[in-house]
Amino acid sequence: MTALVPAVAVPSFALAWWLACYLIGRDPGRWVLRWAAAALATYAIGVAAWTVAPGAMFAQVLLCLPALGWAGAVVALLPLTPPERRPIDRGALVLGLLFLVMVVALPGVGRLVALSPLLGGLTLLWRLRAQVVPRMLPLALTLMAVLYAFALGLLLSPAELGGDALLIGAIGVDLLVVGYLIAVAHATEAGERLRPDMRRALIAGLAATVLVGVPAAVTMLLVPGHDGVALVQFGVVAVTSAVAGLTGRLRRLLDKAALYDDAALRSDRSTLFLNADALLRRREPRRLGSIGEPEFLRLTRRALNDFADLDRLARSPLTDMPVVERRLAGREDQPRARARELRAVLRESVSALRPPGPFSTTDDWRYYNVLQFCCVLGLNPYARRQRGDGMSREARLAVDWFRRYVSRDVARQWQREAAMVVAERLWTDLGGRHRALPGRPATDEITTRNA
Template identity: 55%
Template sequence: MTTAVSAIAVPAFAYSWWLGCYLLGRDPASSLLWRAAAALLAYGIAVVAWVLSPASGLAQLLLCLPALCWAGVAVGLLPRTAPEYRQANRGWLIVSGVFLAVAAVLPGVGKLVALAPLAGAMVLLMRYRQGVRPGALSSALAAVAALYALGLVVVLAPIDLGAPILVLAALGLDLLLMGFLVAVADAVEAGERLQTDLSRSLIFATAAVALCGGPAALTMLAAPGLPAVTVLQFVVVGVVLSAVGLAGPLRAGLDRLAFLQDERLRLDRAGLMAAADALPRRRVRHRTIALDAEEFQRLTRRALEDFGDVGRLLRSPLIDLPAVDRRLAGRGPGLADQPLLRAAELRAVLSEHVLRLKPAGVFGTTEEWRFFNSLYYCSVLGLRPYQRRPQPDGLDRDAKRALDWFRRYVPRRSLYRWQTEAAAMVAAHLWRDLVGTDPRWLAGAGGVTRREPVR
């Protein structure tokens, strides 16, 4: 291995591995972030394979994997209202597996067949770009995908544009841009800040690359021709960057292990760490007032989906609602700046507005009950009717009846539609309460009058 190869390969591997882990740590439950992270981690493994055996069939195949994962990212960004959304997200993995198998048996330039799913997914994304947020995301992602495809053509086809390691580094840069764009989309969807949290993690990653990547590169140069040493150094760099990218989940896992016998301490520390991790990602309060009606409705739906997740509620812009301020003021002075209490009060506010949807009388399954049932039992109580694992213990008779009704008579698509409509009703109630308390929400920060959410 030459000095130039190690100087490029180690940082390319390190930063792609870090960003992949960072995306996983942002929201481990997000399939979109998992797909983007898989593309970055696959590229990192491809860099190691390329360093060990340049232009080998395995290295070439591994470089095709990010394109297939990128196709999954594109279909994951489609608006849920798109007719192809469900089919594309269900069939993406199967189609990618087929094309990967075909690419594995084809030599050299034939492996470019792996670009077909990416091309199809990007066509779909551009077709529905009006429903993708932020607005310029589709075009930016398509431009970066085109650059990645061009770089893959240069690597797999007999085209000489200079040192292959430089083209490999250019592919890594394209993937880093893709990961950044996906992080932006996730932050916009959640109503969170990205810059502060990402900058913090990037600074830690840069320090780790300098302290760990440099010695690893020098070790590989000092022991040329020893694959075991090369692999071991990349493993060390990968472990360190994984700890940086997955700092929050790793810390929580170590706490569960260290305080296995002290549940109270474990829960207290988990709450404090969730609050600490949420602070860099919370939207600035003055920007919350500038929410328009459509975004307010969308964030209300997301907060209802995250009703049982304190960490996500801590990052929700709705945590700064005047209704939350009023409830905290009623509990005593000096409580408004305590994030965990704000999350608890936001949960109480949402619960109150969901209960407003409850019809008079005993539990029922008629048409007038469907909105309340879909939100109260599936969001507030956290029931998951279509999961096979046991539901929470201690359910009352009405909850058991609702669970059985969902399983027997309510299709998934109908439940999702009812939850969306019910969340719009809750958002309308919150909005009316909001503008009646603080008229600034009628005009927002920019002084533009906004319409009330429909319902």
């Protein structure tokens, strides 16, 4: 083993593993972050495998798999309506499994077939680029894909080029940039700040790479030919990088273990830490007054989807709306307190959609029903195991109605349309002009289509 191998492999492994953990820790429920983290994690494992067994089939497969995870992240970024997204998501999953089998079965450069789903995903992203934010995302991802394909092709080539370590490092740089771009896209779509939180995590990741990665690389260089020693060093680096990327979540787990017998103290500490994390990711208050109607609609729809998650609501720019400010007057101003008031505002806005009279499932009730029962109450009418414990009579009737007469795609479309109505009410309070938000269909058109 030459000095170049651990000098490239260890930092590439450490930074890729750190960024994968950071993306998962940032918001585990978002598929776009899961796919990006999977791409980075498989690359990191591939680096370790290549270091132990250069050119082995297992290592080649692992270094090709990030393309499939990358393709999944691109598909998750597509701005699609619910009826459009379901077949594309299903098709992407089936094709991903098919190409995974092909990557394992094909030899050498034939494994470049893993790039096909990525090419398809980027093609769709370019077709919908007018709706993609940030606007430069398709171009940046395409450029990184070209560089990744070039480096991967040289790495899998049967020709002896003598620069495998540098090619692996180049692939790692590409994937780190892609991970950063995915984080930017997620933060933009969610209305959150990225730079302060990522800067703090990056400093921790670099510190872990230097303090643990350098001794690991030196150990691997001084004890060449011992695969067990190399794998142990990669394991130590992986643990340290994971701690740097998952600091907040690990801290909460430690509190649960150490303070298991003091629920009040544990709850207070959790609130303080969550407030601190939210402060790093909240947008500046002045930004809310400068956003346009389409972004305001997207933020409102996201807030309704996250109604039950107070942590996500605490990071929403909508917590700076004037109506929230008025409700907080004279009380402690903390991110979670703002999130609770935003939740109350959203609940009142949904209640305002309720038509007069007893509960019904007529066409006039569809917007109220889909937001009240699916967002505010957090019920999933399409769950296989539906528990009716503690549900009101109205909730049971609504769940039964959704299951029997409303398809999942129609319910999601209604939810999008209802979010437009709520967004228009909030936009008026914000000081926007009183007109229908972009994309909101006329009431008569909706009634005719869904009758």
